[in-house]
Amino acid sequence: MQILAQVAFILALAIGIGIFIRNIRRMIRNIKVGREIDRTDNPSKRWGKMAKIALGQYKMVRRPVSGIVHVIVYVGFIIINIEVLEIIIDGIFGTHRIFSFAGTPYRFLIGAFEILALLVLVGVIIFWIRRNVLNIYRFKARELTKWPKNDANYILYFEMVLMSLFLIMNAADYQLQLNLAPHYAMANGEIAGAFPVSGFLLPLLDGFSDSTLVLIERTAWWLHILGILFFLNYLYYSKHLHILLAFPNVYYSKIKPKAEFDNIDAVTKEVQLMMDPDADPFAAPAEPEGEEAGEPEKFGASDVFDLNRVQLLNAYTCTECGRCTDQCPANNTGKLLSPRKIMMDTRDRLEAVGENINKNGKFVDDGKQLLDDHIQREEIWACTTCQMCIEACPVGIDPLSIIVEMRRYLMMEQSAGPADLNNALGNIENNGAPWPYNQMDRLNWATEN
Amino acid sequence: MAENIKVPTMAEYMAEGKQPEVLFWVGCSGSFDDRAKKITKAFVRLLNKANVDFAVLGTEESCTGDPAKRAGNEFLYQMQAAGNIEVLNGYEIKKIVTTCPHCFNIIKNEYPGLGGNYEVMHHTTFLKSLLEEGRLTVEGGKFKGKRITFHDPCYLGRGNDIYEAPRDLLRKLEVELVEMKRCKKDAMCCGAGGAQMFKEPEPGKEDVNVARTEQAIDVKPEVIAAGCPFCNTMMTDGVKAKNREDNIAVMDIAEMIASAEDL
Missing domain, CATH: 3.40.50 (Rossmann fold)
Structure with missing residues (x-):
């Protein structure tokens, strides 16, 4: 019986981790449909930023309520996972609390896990209330209905159940140890672990026989570890990948000034050619070298293939907290634009592309694209490029760069800018100012009254 | 003149x-x-x-x-x-x-x-x-003790992390500097950036410049100080939209210093 349980456990572990690895590999493959981008410069600054923002939660706590509760859940999550290590070893070898030989330090750890588990439980309940009871702007947006709304709640329910199972498991274990049940009680008569929280659950277990207690303890133990394995695999299908991706995402985030946009090198080459008095306008274009051969470069982005890999990583990292949208001036004044939706749309499209690749072996044109089929032009044109979304994001996502890439596509590939904007740009082209004034009048201010 | x-x-x-x-x-x-x-x-x-x-x-x-x-x-x-x-x-x-x-x-x-x-x-x-080099001296003059709020331009503040230089100048003018709820890193855009200055806004319930001006009016300033000609236009229009142009001025910090010095 015992050996059967061990085999079942190892099987569950292998399947759970196996599927997880498959999904992560798919995710990496999907990210690689994007353009390459070099973000390996200045590693010390990048590590520092990652330590501060991802590990240190620096931006989270800029909003004290959700920030502090998040830190509790985050710390609880990481530390309680140390316990998972013991659970895995116990599961494989059929032992009971393998680390309990450590005595006092072990008791301290288990006691701390219990307190954290309780805090996480309380934190998650606060999060649930914020999402479902309180009237918080960023949780009421149009993109946060149906699946995204349910997804967020499922995660919260999940954590509630996991924490409850953990405490029930400990309570039953504690009672079994007190009852000096075989396999549970330690040979030296000491108690393995400390149970400052689950100790309060003992009255609920009053009068149960040892075999019932073992059943409760084993059921909670199994559900807990199977729940964790399920959650590990739920990540990829939910908004919750940020618990892993926040770290690489912050590392690869923009470290230049937020207002600095990249220059398109292909345009620079063309402009240089145009400005070069010695260039032969009738010369055949130079043979493209290496990888540049083939289709001419497309300007801007209309689909995920045109975005860079950091932008696609951003999409997978977004946990839909909506701090960007909450402070977006366009969104605040009722425009269609929501930076969070830009990220969600990008991920949805990337996932559709990924499914397409899973099915066909390679991407087969499905007649759809990110622009128009997911993101509307009205959203793209409402942006003021104020960079508030970048500043607000607690994990270093840059929705603005995607908006700008789509503007570039609309402007340079489609000539589809808003008419009044085109007028202003026409003026710049003709007379060097967005208004129709003569460049020769540029110094008139110095002499007029 | x-x-x-x-x-x-x-x-x-x-x-x-x-x-x-x-x-x-x-x-x-x-x-x-x-x-x-x-x-x-x-x-x-x-x-x-x-x-x-x-x-x-x-x-x-x-x-x-x-x-x-x-x-x-x-x-x-x-x-x-x-x-x-x-x-x-x-x-x-x-x-x-x-x-x-x-x-x-x-x-x-x-x-x-x-x-x-x-x-x-x-x-x-x-x-x-x-x-700092002593080439220019600034004293409070007519702005001394006045309630002033500074609207951070996105491309100066958030975009390039310059928040203190304009505020230091205002302090030299001995004003009562009051901050809006959204200021510095969290400052709200005036609505002009990203070439919005040169196009009609998309449909919505309010114009960005009016929303931002309302935030400024909330701190009851006598002057909204600006550091960008586009912000200046947007905030001036916002003040007009709220019919407050008689008691709230929108001024660039350079104008405030020049005017304090009677230049």
């Missing part, structure tokens, strides 16, 4: 074989917009007072390409940049000051990749350095 300002051009300096200490990049707004021209002149009066050896490009200046770049027209931006860089490099310009955060950002951050490398300063930072 007959203007009594000296505005030498680079062409004149070149003819005399001289190099100015700094080039004043006026920008399109500062050259053509009636409201912004007042900021330009106020800044020039301060430069004159501090005996700063400066010059402008005048008719050789052209749009930096900022609205084109933010709107997605990279070609037009790079054409403008190439032209400007040719002129600037031709005059061997080393240092540039500008009253427009958009010109500041694009020349400072985006021109270097195209061959234009200069030390670029926003006028608030430049004025602060003049004060």
Whole structure:
């Protein structure tokens, strides 16, 4: 019986981790449909930023309520996972609390896990209330209905159940140890672990026989570890990948000034050619070298293939907290634009592309694209490029760069800018100012009254 | 009032074989917009007072390409940049000051990749350095004790992490500096950025500039201080939309200093 349980456990572990690895590999493959981008410069600054923002939660706590509760859940999550290590070893070898030989330090750890588990439980309940009871702007947006709304709640329910199972498991274990049940009680008569929280659950277990207690303890133990394995695999299908991706995402985030946009090198080459008095306008274009051969470069982005890999990583990292949208001036004044939706749309499209690749072996044109089929032009044109979304994001996502890439596509590939904007740009082209004034009048201010 | 300002051009300096200490990049707004021209002149009066050896490009200046770049027209931006860089490099310009955060950002951050490398300063930072060097003195004057709030321009504040220079200048004016709820890193945009200045807004329930002005009005200022000609326009329109133009002024910090000094 015992050996059967061990085999079942190892099987569950292998399947759970196996599927997880498959999904992560798919995710990496999907990210690689994007353009390459070099973000390996200045590693010390990048590590520092990652330590501060991802590990240190620096931006989270800029909003004290959700920030502090998040830190509790985050710390609880990481530390309680140390316990998972013991659970895995116990599961494989059929032992009971393998680390309990450590005595006092072990008791301290288990006691701390219990307190954290309780805090996480309380934190998650606060999060649930914020999402479902309180009237918080960023949780009421149009993109946060149906699946995204349910997804967020499922995660919260999940954590509630996991924490409850953990405490029930400990309570039953504690009672079994007190009852000096075989396999549970330690040979030296000491108690393995400390149970400052689950100790309060003992009255609920009053009068149960040892075999019932073992059943409760084993059921909670199994559900807990199977729940964790399920959650590990739920990540990829939910908004919750940020618990892993926040770290690489912050590392690869923009470290230049937020207002600095990249220059398109292909345009620079063309402009240089145009400005070069010695260039032969009738010369055949130079043979493209290496990888540049083939289709001419497309300007801007209309689909995920045109975005860079950091932008696609951003999409997978977004946990839909909506701090960007909450402070977006366009969104605040009722425009269609929501930076969070830009990220969600990008991920949805990337996932559709990924499914397409899973099915066909390679991407087969499905007649759809990110622009128009997911993101509307009205959203793209409402942006003021104020960079508030970048500043607000607690994990270093840059929705603005995607908006700008789509503007570039609309402007340079489609000539589809808003008419009044085109007028202003026409003026710049003709007379060097967005208004129709003569460049020769540029110094008139110095002499007029 | 007959203007009594000296505005030498680079062409004149070149003819005399001289190099100015700094080039004043006026920008399109500062050259053509009636409201912004007042900021330009106020800044020039301060430069004159501090005996700063400066010059402008005048008719050789052209749009930096900022609205084109933010709107997605990279070609037009790079054409403008190439032209400007040719002129600037031709005059061997080393240092540039500008009253427009958009010109500041694009020349400072985006021109270097195209061959234009200069030390670029926003006028608030430049004025602060003049004060520190003792070349300009500022006293409270008519703004002493007045309730003033500063609206951070996105391309100066969040975009380039400059928050303190404008505030330091306001403190020199001995004003009662009050901050809006959304300020510095969290400051809300005036609604002009990203080339929105040159197009009608998308449908919504309110204009961005009005929403931002309401936030400013909430802290009951006598003056909304600005550091960008576009913010200035947007906030001025916002104050008018709220019918508060009789008791709330929108002024650039350069104008405030010049006016405090009765220049």
